[in-house]
Each structure stands twice: as C-alpha cells, then as structure tokens.
Amino acid sequence: MHPVLITIIKRLGLGLVTLFVVSAIIFSSVTMLPGDFGEAVLGQAATEETVAAFREELGLDKPAWQRYFSWAGSVLKGDLGTSFSGRSASGVDRSRSVAEMIAPRLKNTLFLAGVTAIIAVPLAILLGLSAALYRNTLYDRTVNVTTLTTISMPEFFVAYVLILLLSSLYKVFPSLATVDPDMLLGERLNRIALPAITLTLVIVAHMMRMTRAAIINLLASPYIEMARLKGASRSEIILKHALPNAWAPIATVVAFNLAYLVVGVVVVEVVFVYPGIGQLMVDSVSSRDIPVVQACALIFAGTYILLNLIADVIGIATNPRLLHPR
Amino acid sequence: MSASDDVLLEMRDVHIEGFSDEQWHPIIKGVDLVLKRGQIMGLIGESGAGKSTLGLAAMGFARAGCRFTQGSVTFDGTNLLSLKDSQKRKLWGTRIAYVAQSAAAAFNPAHRLIDQTIESANRAQVRPESESRQDAVDLFQSLNLPDAGNIGSRYPHQVSGGQLQRVMTAMAISARPDLIIFDEPTTALDVTTQVEVLAAMRDMVEKHNTAAIYITHDLAVVAQMADVIKVLRYGEEVEEAETRTMLNSPKQAYTRSLWSVRSLEKPQEKGDDIVLSMQGIHAGYGKVRVLHGIDINLPRGKTVAVVGESGSGKSTAARVITGLLPPSEGAVHFNGHPLPAALKDRSTEQLRQIQMIYQMADTAMNPRQTVEEIIGRPLEFYHQLTGREKEARIAQLLEMIELDETFLDRLPSELSGGQKQRICIARALAANPDVIICDEVTSALDQIVQEGILKLLLRLQKEFNISYLFITHDIATVKAISDEIVVMYNGKVVEQGLKNDILQPPHPEYTELLLSSVPEMDPDWLTQLLASRT
Numbered sequence: 001m002h003p004v005l006i007t008i009i010k011r012l013g014l015g016l017v018t019l020f021v022v023s024a025i026i027f028s029s030v031t032m033l034p035g036d037f038g039e040a041v042l043g044q045a046a047t048e049e050t051v052a053a054f055r056e057e058l059g060l061d062k063p064a065w066q067r068y069f070s071w072a073g074s075v076l077k078g079d080l081g082t083s084f085s086g087r088s089a090s091g092v093d094r095s096r097s098v099a100e101m102i103a104p105r106l107k108n109t110l111f112l113a114g115v116t117a118i119i120a121v122p123l124a125i126l127l128g129l130s131a132a133l134y135r136n137t138l139y140d141r142t143v144n145v146t147t148l149t150t151i152s153m154p155e156f157f158v159a160y161v162l163i164l165l166l167s168s169l170y171k172v173f174p175s176l177a178t179v180d181p182d183m184l185l186g187e188r189l190n191r192i193a194l195p196a197i198t199l200t201l202v203i204v205a206h207m208m209r210m211t212r213a214a215i216i217n218l219l220a221s222p223y224i225e226m227a228r229l230k231g232a233s234r235s236e237i238i239l240k241h242a243l244p245n246a247w248a249p250i251a252t253v254v255a256f257n258l259a260y261l262v263v264g265v266v267v268v269e270v271v272f273v274y275p276g277i278g279q280l281m282v283d284s285v286s287s288r289d290i291p292v293v294q295a296c297a298l299i300f301a302g303t304y305i306l307l308n309l310i311a312d313v314i315g316i317a318t319n320p321r322l323l324h325p326r
Numbered sequence: 327m328s329a330s331d332d333v334l335l336e337m338r339d340v341h342i343e344g345f346s347d348e349q350w351h352p353i354i355k356g357v358d359l360v361l362k363r364g365q366i367m368g369l370i371g372e373s374g375a376g377k378s379t380l381g382l383a384a385m386g387f388a389r390a391g392c393r394f395t396q397g398s399v400t401f402d403g404t405n406l407l408s409l410k411d412s413q414k415r416k417l418w419g420t421r422i423a424y425v426a427q428s429a430a431a432a433f434n435p436a437h438r439l440i441d442q443t444i445e446s447a448n449r450a451q452v453r454p455e456s457e458s459r460q461d462a463v464d465l466f467q468s469l470n471l472p473d474a475g476n477i478g479s480r481y482p483h484q485v486s487g488g489q490l491q492r493v494m495t496a497m498a499i500s501a502r503p504d505l506i507i508f509d510e511p512t513t514a515l516d517v518t519t520q521v522e523v524l525a526a527m528r529d530m531v532e533k534h535n536t537a538a539i540y541i542t543h544d545l546a547v548v549a550q551m552a553d554v555i556k557v558l559r560y561g562e563e564v565e566e567a568e569t570r571t572m573l574n575s576p577k578q579a580y581t582r583s584l585w586s587v588r589s590l591e592k593p594q595e596k597g598d599d600i601v602l603s604m605q606g607i608h609a610g611y612g613k614v615r616v617l618h619g620i621d622i623n624l625p626r627g628k629t630v631a632v633v634g635e636s637g638s639g640k641s642t643a644a645r646v647i648t649g650l651l652p653p654s655e656g657a658v659h660f661n662g663h664p665l666p667a668a669l670k671d672r673s674t675e676q677l678r679q680i681q682m683i684y685q686m687a688d689t690a691m692n693p694r695q696t697v698e699e700i701i702g703r704p705l706e707f708y709h710q711l712t713g714r715e716k717e718a719r720i721a722q723l724l725e726m727i728e729l730d731e732t733f734l735d736r737l738p739s740e741l742s743g744g745q746k747q748r749i750c751i752a753r754a755l756a757a758n759p760d761v762i763i764c765d766e767v768t769s770a771l772d773q774i775v776q777e778g779i780l781k782l783l784l785r786l787q788k789e790f791n792i793s794y795l796f797i798t799h800d801i802a803t804v805k806a807i808s809d810e811i812v813v814m815y816n817g818k819v820v821e822q823g824l825k826n827d828i829l830q831p832p833h834p835e836y837t838e839l840l841l842s843s844v845p846e847m848d849p850d851w852l853t854q855l856l857a858s859r860t
Contacts, residue, residue: 222431229387230419230446230497233412244436320435320481 004316004323011312015305022301023075023294027068030290030297058084071294081291085284098295102277106299108179109276112192112199113261120200121207121254128211128250133238135216147205159198159271166194177272195272199265203257210253214246248315255311263300334504334537335361335384340397342379342388342561353379353392355561363504364535368552368569370542370584372772373743376561377541381507384539385422386414402504419446423498425527427510429490433482439493440478447501458500465496468533469526488519495527499534506531508540512547516635516799517843524550524845525856543772545584546845549573550852557581569849583774585847590777590806592784594825597625597809601793602647602680602761606656609646616642618817619656624761627791631804631825633840634814640797643814644763647795648682660761678708681754685766687746691738697724697749698734704756723752727782744775751782755790763795768803780806801844805829813837 046054055061059070074081080098127147131140150158167175173193183191215238218224227241266278281296283289316322342354354376361367361384369377382389386399386406399406401422406414418424423446426432433442443465444458452458459478466474469492482490491511498506511527512520528551531538540551548555548569555572557564557580565578576582602624609617616639624630632640645651647658649669657664660679666672684690691700701720705711711719721731727748738746747767754762764783768776784807786792796807804811804825811828813820815836821828833841842855 222426222428223434225389226424226426226432227434228418229382229385229424231415231417231449232419232445233415241434241436245434318436321483324481324484326484 003325007316007322008313011309015309018305019298019301020072022305023072023298024068026294026297026301027071028064030293031064031067033285033288071291075295075298080295083292084289085287085292098291101292102280102295102299104181105275105277105280107181108274109262109265109278111188112195112265112274112276113258115189115192116196116199116203116261117258119196120204120257123200124204124207124254125211125250127204128208129215129238129243131208131212132215132219132242133234135212140212143208147208150201151205154267155198155202156267156271158201159194159268162194162198163271166197175272177274179275192272192274195265195268195274198268198271199261203260207250207253207257211246211250214249215242218242218245244318247318248311251311251314251318252308255307259304259307262303332362333360334363334365334402335359336398336400337380337384338398338400340380340383340399341395342376342383343393343395344379345391345393350393353561354383356397357558357561357563359384359556361505361537361539364537365554366531366538366540366552368540368542368548368555369558370545370548370555371558371564372543372774374560375558377543377558378509379561380558381509381539381541382424384505384507385418385424387418416450419503420450420452420501421503422505422507423501423503425491425494425498425506425508425511428514429494429511430482430487430514432494433490435482438479438481439485443478443493443497443500446497450501452501462496462500465499465530466493469493469496469530470522471496486519488515488523491515491523492526495523495530499530499536502534502536504537506536506538508538508551510542513542513544517801517845518635518839520547520845521843521852521855524852527551528852544845545573546847546851549847549849550845557584573847573849590780592807592809594809595628596824597628599626600624601626601661602795603659604643604647604656605659607643607646607653607658608655609642609651609653611651616817617646617653620814620817620819622795622812622819622822624793624795625810626760626793627787628809629787629794629796629807630810630812630822631796631798631808632812632814633798633801633804635799635840637816638814639817640799640814641765642817644682644765644795644797647761647763648680674708678757679760680763681757681759681761682763682765683747683750683754683767685769687743687750687770688738690750691746693738696735696737697741700738700749701752701756704753708757719756723756726755726786727752742775743771744778747771747779748782751779751786755786758790759792761793761795763797765797766799767796769798769800776803777806783807801841813840 059067071081080102082097083095083101085095127143131143134140163175166172174191175194177191177195179188179191219237219242224237224241227237232241263278265276266282268274269276269279277296277299281293284292284296337357337359339356339358340354341352341356343350344353345351357376357380359367359380369380371377379389379392383394383399384401386401386409388394394407397407401417406417433439440459440462443462444455447453447458447461448455453461462478463474466477471477471489471492477485477489477493485493494511508527512523515523524547530536538551540548542548552569554566555569556566557572557576557578559580564580565572565576567577572581573585576585600623604620604622607617607620608615620639620643622630622632622643632643634640642651646653649665649667649672652667657667659665660676665676669677698720701723702716705716705719709719720734724731724733729745729748729752733741733745733749738749741749750767768779771779780803783794787794794807796803798804808825810823811825812822813828813834813836820834820836828837829841831838845851
C-alpha cells in the first residue's frame, strides 16, 4: 500500500480517537452545568413527583458514566437521541428527535458556510498571492490595512454597518436572512448575501496574510534565486516556484477558517436572524436541552477534526517527499 | 562594439555594495574581468572575498541587499547594468547560466528534475519541448547519470547530491548558453563524488565550447578546470595569470600563502598507551544500522584521524563514544574500563574526560551567551570554580587559544568563523579532558584559518597531552594533524594504522579510491587520474 494512504488512514484513526475524547469532555462539561435539568425543562411549577418521574424516564438518576456510555453507544448507531424540549409538567410529550431538529439548521449553516467559502477562499488566496508579488508596494499595504481593519472590528459591528449601508441607505440586500426550505436558490442567495459578506470580511484577512507570509517565506530559498537566474518572471516565480511549496500552510489556515464558518458564526446568525445551528445550540444550552447541546458540540468537533484532516491530506499530497518516497 | 570579437564578457571597474548594520559596505571594489569565448576562468579566494558576488555580477545580478554602484558588465556587446530586469531575464538561463553551490537547495522540491532541466530552454523556445526533453536525456547520458532515460522523472529528494549536481550541469547547458557561472559546485560533495562531477562538468564545457567562470576556494579543484586563475581578496583582485604560471610561480605573497597551507605536515608518532577504545560497536538509528562492528583505538596524547565519505558512519561513531547514541552491541572503554553506554548513566567525571568540538561553531554555541559565559559554564559544572578563580581560569584559557580578554563580553555573532571555533576549543579545554573528539572542525573554515586552528590544536596536544579523535573527509587535514588513520566505509573500518603506512601503497581498494580522488595542485591530475581509471 502507498505510504501516503497509510498515513491518511492513521490520521483518520487518530481523528476518531480525538472525537471520542471530545465526546467525553462534552458530556462531562454538560453534566457539570449548574441547576437541575428536570426543573429547568419542566418549569418551577412542576411537582417533585413529576420531576422525579421525569428524571427517571430520562435516566438522569443513573450514574454519569452509565449515561455517557448509553449516549455514546446510541450515537455510534446513528441515533442522536430525543430532545428534552416539548415536554411539560402535565406529562404531554411533543418532543422531537434531535436529528430532526438539527438537520434543517445544519443544512442552513453549511449553505451559508459554503457560499462564504466559495467567495472568501479564492479571494483570500488571490489577494495573498498578489500582495506577495507586489510586496512592500502601495497595493500590498492597502490590502494589508484593509483586511486588518475588517478583522479588527467585532463581527456584529461589521454586520450592522453592512445593514446600514446595503440595506437601509441603499436597498440592495434584505437585512433579515430568514430562509425556509421551499425557497428557490436565487432567493436564498439574495437573503444570505449580507451574512455571507460579513463573514467573508471577517475571515479573508487571516487567510490572505498567511498566504502572503507563506509565499514570502519561500522567496528567500536558494531555489527561488535559482529560478530568477534561470530567467523566470516575478509571476512565474510566485505561481510556479513558490506556490506549489506553500500549499500545506495555506491549507491549514483555510481549514481553520472554514471550521470557524461552521462553529463560530452564532453572532452573525443572531444579527441577521438566520436559522443556523449556532443559534440552536445557544438556545438549547439555556433551556438545558442536553441531547441537542451534545449533538451540536459533537458536530462542531467533527467539523474541526475533518477539516484539519483534509488540510493534512493536502499538505501530504502536495509534498513530493511524502508522495514520492525515495 | 568596442570589444574585439572573441571577447564574450568584459567587466570594467565593477563596484558592488552590500547593506548591513544600517549602512552600505563595499563588497567589490573595482574589479576588471575579461573572458574570451570558450575560456574558463577560475575565481579563488577566502570566504568574504566577494567571489560569489562577482560571479553573480557577471550575470548583471545583485542579491537582495546588494547594489552596483559603478562600472560596467558587457556581455556580448551589451552592458547588462543598463538593461531592465525583463531584458536581463531573456539572457538568464539561455545565454548565461548559473550552477549553484548546493544542488539540493537549488532545485525546487516540487517539480520533477527534467521539467526543471528544460525550463529555461522552454521559456525561450530554443527548440520544441519534445526535442528539449530528448536533449536532456542525452545530456544525462553523457554526464554518466544512472538510468538517464528515467532519472528526469524523479524529484530532487530522490537522487543523491552528486547526481543532482550533474543534473544541474545539464540544466545549465540545456539552452546552450555562451557562459556558465559555476559557484562552488563541488564544495558540498565527497572527494570520491567530486572527481566524477568535475570530469562531467569539464567534458560538457569543452564539448559545447562554453565559456565559464568557476568559483571555488579549493586551489587543486580550480587547477583542473581553469585556463586562467584570478585571485580575489577583500573584493579586490590580487593577481591573475594563466593556470600553470599561477600554480608554479605566484607573484603575490597572499597567493603564495594560499598555496602553502597544504604543505603543513606533522611527523607521526606511535603510541601504545590506549586511552579510549571502541570494541565491536554496532549502532544505528531505529531500523537503520549504521555501524557494523567497528574497533577503533586511540593512543594517549596522539591523534587518530577517522576518514571516509558522508554516510560512512564517522559522526555516528562519535555519538557512540560520547554516549549520545548507545550502541546495540559492543562497548567503549576508557583507560581500560568500560563506560556506561548512555550519557545519562555516566558520572560527571566520566563526562569531563571526553569533550567534543563540532563542525559548525555557529550552531554549537548559545547565541545569547557571551564568551565568558560559554567558557565559564564547564568550569562551574566540572570544577565548581566560581568568582575570581573562575575569572582567572577563563583568562588563562583565552590566552591558550591566542585571544585576549577583550573577547569576554562578546556574543558569538560578534566573532569571525575562526574565532568561534577557537572559543569552542576553549570550552572543550575548560573541562581538562583526556580526549577531544573533533568532528570536521575545520571543514567550514577557509584554508588560512584552518591552518591556524590545526596549529593551535597541535600545540595544545603537546602541552596537555590530549588525545584527539579527528573526524574529517579532508586528506590534507589528515596529513597535517594525524598520527594514525582509520579509514571507514559503509559503517565498517577498512583499515587502521600509522599515517605513513596507510598513505603508502599498496592500499585496499576503497582507500585507493579515496586517496586517489583527492585533487592535487597539478593541472593534469584529473586527466591522468581518469586515464588511469579506465
């Protein structure tokens, strides 16, 4: 078997181990949340007997490690459990399965993240490459200062400025990003334009600066001087001689930012009232809806692990030393 | 055109400055250089003489942080210094090519060798790409590269340093340039590999009647390659002459001093009192076995030179002795008693007895510590010296290495290469060791500086009866310092004996190859050697 394949399988295995550890951490930290779940869910009015019955039904009276393994076991079988919400003190059970609650929210989040990524990643890499090509010129400084400015402002502030400019003063895009599954693609894109632009402004700087630094770092290598002395032009040097050796650090920072698009955008979701998974998780934490919180956290952890794995694979696949061993 | 027709390159009054410490310093101070078509000029001098800068200047190129301030570089009738970058790029790689010192660093790790070989020819559309590819294979063939048809599809890390250097020669010649700048192309190679690469490069430039500037600090190498030799020092020309004239009767005292370094030779002395012995050592890294049962004996107060090419296990042997790498079999005996295999099991006293000096004095010292701290540390650690006693001892040590107390507060970055190595010697001496392991301690130094260090080591040996295990690949150094020689090859000891016995024929096959590969100051040496080998 090709050694790269073995490396990838090993990384995948390590990723699963990480996920397992993370699941234990998630479970124990949720368990340590203050307050009584039964009371939080059923409300102050619930009698002690109902609360006790509720706790027994959900298995909350069992020891934590037992609950963890039964939860982890059903997750492995693909069952994320049933939400705590929708129950009431009267014993009426309108609760839904966690998967059913999360699925549409996750789709929305991935849609927004995907659209943002399609804009932001190529933009950041192009800006980074051109800044490296024209480094220390006015262009380079302008790009640097602009992207630094956007990353330095809190994202809600960027969001409100954009709403003010593109929604209130000039009615280009809607300020509310409410979407529903029946909308056509064009309408959905129009709705999420402002959050996508906000997120783009937030993540471009990091990726662009890393690309620029990775390229400039390589420009001091002897093989770059050699390329110059072989008659290569500036753009050839950047694109043909430096970039192929810079994919690994670029992929790492891109993965980091894409993960952020999935797990860190709750503020933007709140500002634009976008029904994403971040809002769902925050709501579930406040309502002590443990199964939903745990499932969201697990999805977030999985996203990080998966994206970093992909970045590692790109790093390996673009390194001839690993791809073509001696 | 002012130049006559057969003049290819004419550099007049070239001045170049470099920027450091917030100001511009002159690097090249008005050098003239005239090269005819098909002629090979050797540029020699110590590091810092401006050889490489002048070589690159011949292409109209100044490294980042350097600039031309005066003069002209006329290549085939055009002053390169008046051209724009885009115009110079049209000449680079196609009419003037460059061969760099470290092929391993100068090849782009991301591209296949053949694509890099034909890159310049392709860009200039010298010929259709398919023809360039075929031409590259032919060049690989005539450079004696193994599997010439397929080696081009490999990546740089997949071939050896000597092969890479030959591929780089093919890369330079691919577009059939008029001029090639060779910048120390064999410095990083073993002597046995160097011979092959030199022969290949010489054949190439002869066959294609290419003019060349060959930059090196090794006189014997330049004697094989060049028609004329120019000696540089401090960015100025010392003298220039036809190769044989230059070798036989150099005019300037400086040139003669360069020539004389190689004559340093010490009479051998036999020693029977063995202070350190390696017995049946097997060792390696992980699954890779490097040493296959070696025995080396070091007599007290004598020098044993360990020679061999890279990968022969010389430095691994040193790591075993110091305890950095415990052997899988065998033991190291000191004064007849076995030493614990691992560093951590040895007592302070055992550690004190064996000290080490490294090739790169730069990286062997903490850049944030002053000379006083560097030398003072072993005094505290081994001898518990403090205060005035320590200061007195440091002053004494500095005197031993021929430096004075003004050096106490300096940082390593404020020392020259030779001074750094002297500080490392003082640090080793501070422990009062019985044995010092010297791992290629002069390889990174210029010949004149080398001579100073070797003389210092010999003097210290006499005064303090220290034993040296001297690891080197340079036979001239071996002649200069050793009493006994150990020849290593592929992790085995080929032979060990007194210097004159080893250097006198008959030799085992490998020793013969190694010794015959050492370039001599005779312009016909390479030709004769190649003739004798076929």
